[in-house]
Amino acid sequence: xxxxxxxxxxxxxxxxxxxxxxxxxxxxxxxxxxxxxxxxxxxxxxxxxxxxxxxxxxxxxxxxxxxxxxxxxxxxxxxxxxxxxxxxxxxxxxxxxxxxxxxxxxxxxxxxxxxxxxxxxxxxxxxxxxxxxxxxxxxxxxxxxxxxxxxxxxxxxxxxxxxxxxxxxxxxxxxxxxxxxxxxxxxxxxxxxxxxxxxxxxxxxxxxxxxxxxxxxxxxxxxxxxxxxxxxxxxxxxxxxxxxxxxxxxxxxxxxxxxxxxxxxxxxxxxxxxxxxxxxxxxxxxxxxxxxxxxxxxxxxxxxxxxxxxxxxxxxxxxxxxxxxxxxxxxxxxxxxxxxxxxxxxxxxxxxxxxxxxxxxxxxxxxxxxxx
Amino acid sequence: xxxxxxxxxxxxxxxxxxxxxxxxxxxxxxxxxxxxxxx
Numbered sequence: 001x002x003x004x005x006x007x008x009x010x011x012x013x014x015x016x017x018x019x020x021x022x023x024x025x026x027x028x029x030x031x032x033x034x035x036x037x038x039x040x041x042x043x044x045x046x047x048x049x050x051x052x053x054x055x056x057x058x059x060x061x062x063x064x065x066x067x068x069x070x071x072x073x074x075x076x077x078x079x080x081x082x083x084x085x086x087x088x089x090x091x092x093x094x095x096x097x098x099x100x101x102x103x104x105x106x107x108x109x110x111x112x113x114x115x116x117x118x119x120x121x122x123x124x125x126x127x128x129x130x131x132x133x134x135x136x137x138x139x140x141x142x143x144x145x146x147x148x149x150x151x152x153x154x155x156x157x158x159x160x161x162x163x164x165x166x167x168x169x170x171x172x173x174x175x176x177x178x179x180x181x182x183x184x185x186x187x188x189x190x191x192x193x194x195x196x197x198x199x200x201x202x203x204x205x206x207x208x209x210x211x212x213x214x215x216x217x218x219x220x221x222x223x224x225x226x227x228x229x230x231x232x233x234x235x236x237x238x239x240x241x242x243x244x245x246x247x248x249x250x251x252x253x254x255x256x257x258x259x260x261x262x263x264x265x266x267x268x269x270x271x272x273x274x275x276x277x278x279x280x281x282x283x284x285x286x287x288x289x290x291x292x293x294x295x296x297x298x299x300x301x302x303x304x305x306x307x308x309x310x311x312x313x314x315x316x317x318x319x320x321x322x323x324x325x326x327x328x329x330x331x332x333x334x335x336x337x338x339x340x341x342x343x344x345x346x347x348x349x350x351x352x353x354x355x356x357x358x359x360x361x362x363x364x365x366x367x368x369x370x371x372x
Numbered sequence: 373x374x375x376x377x378x379x380x381x382x383x384x385x386x387x388x389x390x391x392x393x394x395x396x397x398x399x400x401x402x403x404x405x406x407x408x409x410x411x
Contacts, residue, residue, distance in 0.1 A: 016385055020392040028396075051404040081408055110406030156404060206396035222399070 079136030112153025142316030
């Protein structure tokens, strides 16, 4: 009898919980959307937003990032792992501290964050029109598994439910690239993703709209503004790495083992060229002012360790430039840094000195563009 | 005794509703990892 009582009690609690969840989710439909306040203290430029908010296509954050960059005549820097923060500064840190450039450079970067991960945002958000973008192209994405579509990276940065919603009307070129990256999900998982996506949206009515409306300062705490805090992370050195901490024979950091992994070039893969071509065309259609940075490859390391692969990595790099030329895209050519000593920390990531050399090229381009 | 039980029941229901509301209002912090997968 005692057991039955307990079971019945637990069942009742379960029912109350389910009713409560259903009740609040229905109430969520009546909670007004929270918008970023329009006042001088919110007129600055956002430095970055969370990948999670991009993945969910959370308009509160994506709209604020895009409009704040445009309003301040800034640039949005997009890139893969080479564009992640570096301890002694990356190229955008140098750009952000250059007083001759009267604009800020906001950043979104991550391993495997190639062009296709931005297609849903570019397709679905009207605020991309007129946005100035610097997009880093790393030739290592023509090597190994990276030379092909990658479900793991794609699903890390793009929710398939969001993608299906964003790709309206369907752009066939974009769709082809995205389909190649979409995980092959069965019907049950797809329904699950769709449910998760929409439940999350309803949840945001509370965690975001209601919570921030009650206390807007909470919203402020979730934002990373472009301000003096960013500038204080300043690169302190633009000199070549010290030879005690750098292996100049192989053009990598002293602690890096060139045999720890390999990046075999795959010039036969046309996937990255297709992706780049689609990005250029999509940006033209959507009015994005995009400038590509054609990144260098570690020519010295290839020459010493895998000389037989040097022609292939050169072909990968040349193919990248060929696509940019054929499509009439604006780009900053940094491929001549490939054979410069001190530029690379490993096979495909630059050092802070490499970042400084890349910064110099971007700086010249931006100054010329501003004075044009 | 009857009212006491009634009051406890109402309090339990109110507490469950409040708990669910609190959980819904909680913002999940942190972000997606940007590290590399194996090549």
